[in-house]
Amino acid sequence: MISNREEVTQLILSAKVRKGIKWGAVADVVGLSKEWTTAACLGQMTFDKEQAEKVGELFGLSDEAIAWLQVAPYKGSLPTAVPTDPLLYRWYEIVSVYGTTIKELIHEEFGDGIMSAIDFSMDINREEDPKGDRVNVVLSGKFLPYKTY
Template sequence: MVSKHEAAEAVREAKVRTGITWAQLAEAVGKPLAWTTAALLGQHPMEKDDATTAAALLELGDDVAMAFQLQPSRGALESAVPVDPTIYRLYEVVQVYGPTIKELIHEQCGDGIMSAINFRLDVRRVPDPAGDRVVITLDGKYLPYQW
């Protein structure tokens, strides 16, 4: 049996080999881009039809399609402080702006949190005369604490 981690590595290799983009995979399975990417990287279980479609597009076998359907152990970081530069910058953003985000959530919404379960994510490139920008939208349902 192929593990979710092994399947994710197979996906990354197959994307290079086939030239298929994350957007093409998301369109083929009919799911949002960020969700599809996360699922194929092992962070969400896929329905059988979606898993089969993705595996076929990537020219991967039934064993990988099966791994796409497994329930994951969520969390992909291998260390408490990430070392990959892109992921570290997101960690840095939370370190610097986390308290600000928390304060603004509490001020605007009340005592509660942003859900990471009822959640949407978008990443896009925006042209800018001073150099292109990356816009990351984290869109989570507000969950009030209930005492």
């Protein structure tokens, strides 16, 4: 009996290590970006039926698990409000240190509103650099102005 999506994420992670599957390969099977596909496998996005079946076949999941992949999950992937993992903490730190800067510059350019985290995409790539390669990340979110009424 599976009673939440988290259990399916555990099944996927376990199968991934046992079978040595790469996220890039999962994305190829699903036919979407590696960012969205990985997030969905990690229990943060909802697959449609066809995608869920492909993912299920790749990881060897039961029909019940495949059904859960099509249910909108309770999102949020971190165990604590401030992440302890150093890679993730650096992202939290960017929000902490640059937070007010981001806010000022978006408002200066667009006025009052937000950058959507729903109508949003992310692209993570290697940026070659003779002084040491860099992680290059492009975030693109629709600007949503505050509505006046």
